[in-house]
Amino acid sequence: MTATLLSGNRVMQPAAFEREIERAAAAMQSSGVAPGDAVALLLRNDFAFFVASLAARWIGAFATPINWHATPDEIGYILEDSGARLLIAHDDLAAPLADRLAGMTLVCVPTPAEIAAAYRLPPSTAPAGAMAWDAWLPDEASPAPPRGPGGASSLIYTSGTTGKPKGVRRRPFEPGHLAAQAQIAVHGYGLDPAETIRVLMTGPMYHSAPNAYGLVSAELAEKIVLEPRFDAEELLALVQQHRITHMHVVPTMFVRLLKLPEKVRAGYDLSSLRFVVHGAAPCPTQIKRQMIDWWGPVIHEYYGSTETGLVTGHGSSDALARPGTVGRALPGVTLRVIGEDGKHAGTGEAGDIHVRSEAVPDFTYHGHPDEKSALEQAGFVTVGDIGWLDEDGYLFLCDRRRDMIISGGVNIYPAEVEAALLGIGGVRDCAVFGIPDPEFGEAVCAYVEPDEEATLDAAGIQRSLAGSLSRYKIPKVVRFETHLPREDSGKIFKRRLREAYWANEGRAI
The missing domain is CATH 3.40.50.980 (Rossmann fold)
Incomplete structure (x- = not known):
């Protein structure tokens, strides 16, 4: 069907x-x-x-x-x-x-x-x-x-934020995978075939997550409504018109929805929504709380990658009880965190996230099998994400190792700095990355997209961050852009911002 x-x-x-x-x-x-x-x-x-x-x-x-x-x-x-x-x-x-x-x-x-x-x-x-x-x-x-x-299955190319994109080529699904995948669809996406499902597709299906979500929905949903291009108020209108129950979104969409005037937000009936799931990028805790306050306990989150498929998931109650978590392992998924010493990290200790999943077939990088081998360890795969587990098995992300800034030998996670920036009034969105520094190797650079009526300056941003970040994490360079370069999903093209600083350095880190 x-x-x-x-x-x-x-x-x-x-x-x-x-x-x-x-x-x-x-x-x-x-x-x-x-x-x-x-x-x-x-x-x-x-x-x-x-x-x-x-x-x-x-x-x-x-x-x-x-x-x-x-x-x-x-x-x-x-x-x-x-x-x-x-x-x-x-x-x-x-x-x-x-x-x-x-x-x-x-x-x-x-x-x-x-x-x-x-x-x-x-x-x-x-x-x-x-x-x-x-x-x-x-x-x-x-x-x-x-x-x-x-x-x-699929051959989907990664974003290519560093170097050429790689094609993630997955083997055909076997019966065992299909059974586990059905559980992932229910627990990760909320797509339960026993219920009526009406989906609004907002994200571009050239991305692996909306692609998987859309194609699973094609087999399970009663209807799929395609929004030609994301527009915050149009999304509300389509939910009301078609009594939408399910959506897959990214945090940038939440931010833009919350920017709508209160009168507009209150003017649409969203009571049909049952399971709105987001992923692809970290969601600031204050944004998620505001969305739960508005839409109710229908907001869910997953963590995963093109290589691993969905890994963890959680609902609104977990988000409120454990701000910043990306959830616990989904059915058929085993997680472990490996520290710098190659041993299992303890509770609360950061390390590389390793994943094994029964829900997706094995993959290779098309034409580059050696690069896949470099990610494997005893049947587990790591894609360079850094995180830690709490005492109940909830995963918290620090950053991607390839995005990590090393300044004077100290590790700085851009996601932490970005979260602090988004807590400053007048900051609509931001991107943090490392740029060359003759003394420390790398310095922290922040690009800020301000609200239309905001009056921000670099010194003020740095003063505001001093209350929540260590001094060495505060951006040395702050730039303002009316519109940061984005993919259609809302994800910021950090590479385009970063590469201008490294073009003549003869190195990329």
Whole structure:
């Protein structure tokens, strides 16, 4: 059973959705896609994204979504590295790639009117030589049966915050994985097939978490409503209109929702919401508390990564009782924290987080298996996150080891400094990272996005932080930007801010 899909004024009923998947699977086979091949998707959240992803799985291929904010060179790298010979793209996104697709089949999907309006896109047409989506789909389809339970899984590229992105290629799901994954869907996402589920998709599905959430929802939900582009008040209106029960969001969306005038916030009926889950980035404790006060105990959080899948989860009561936690291990997941000495860290002691999960198949980095081996230890995997466990097994994150700043030999976690910055009145958002320092190796740098009417200055920021941070953690450099560079999910592109400082240093740390 599949969901009804809605976007703008368009509707795709379950029978049509399933038929479209079959037709796309047949078209992929006719285009030479074989089991184990990559099918590249350069699409915003649209019906075609769901159809192509599930069709690739049907024939045992790997759907490979690409961040459409990437440059042509970055997209070209993923196309080459993945070995994809089929690219399915929206018309306007394909146009800049016309000279980079030699030897590749390009199928173009018309950019929907609601997406074009949301992004204020000019009229666009497919590049010469592209096949139109509707013409590519056959009238009659008899695709081969799925290659094992669930067919192939995914080939999703990591963000590439340091260096080139790596393709996380996961093996096909086996029956044992599917049973554990069903428990993850219930406990991590709140997607219980025994209940009525109406989903609002807000985050871009080129990211691994919204991708997994959306595709699981396609099989379990009654309906999925696609918001063409996140807008805080439109989100409230869609929840009210469609009686939405479930959402997957990021903390930046909470911040923007809370910025709405009180009269606007009070003007919508949100009583249908049952399970709103967030992840992808830390959520300041005061923001989470305000959201729980507003929406009630429907706010949940998970922690995970592209490599590990969902690892921990918790609900509103845990968030209030243990501010800052990302929850306890989900069913089928085993956690341990390893200290600098290579031994298990004690309660409250920070170290590298190691994960083993029965809910997801094993993975490799496509074309770079040696890098996967470097992450493994006795059946556990670490992706460089640092954290600690309390006496009840609740996990708290410190930072990512690759983001850690080492200044004068002292470790500084940007997430701690960012949390302190977000507690200062007038600070809408921020990004903290290390920059070259001739004396200490690295210095702390903060970029601050202020509220529109805020009057902030660097000295004032530093004085405010002195009350909550050690002196060596206070940013030496503070810059203000009206709009910090972001992905469509709201995640800040730290790399773009950071790389300008390191470009001529001959080193990256």
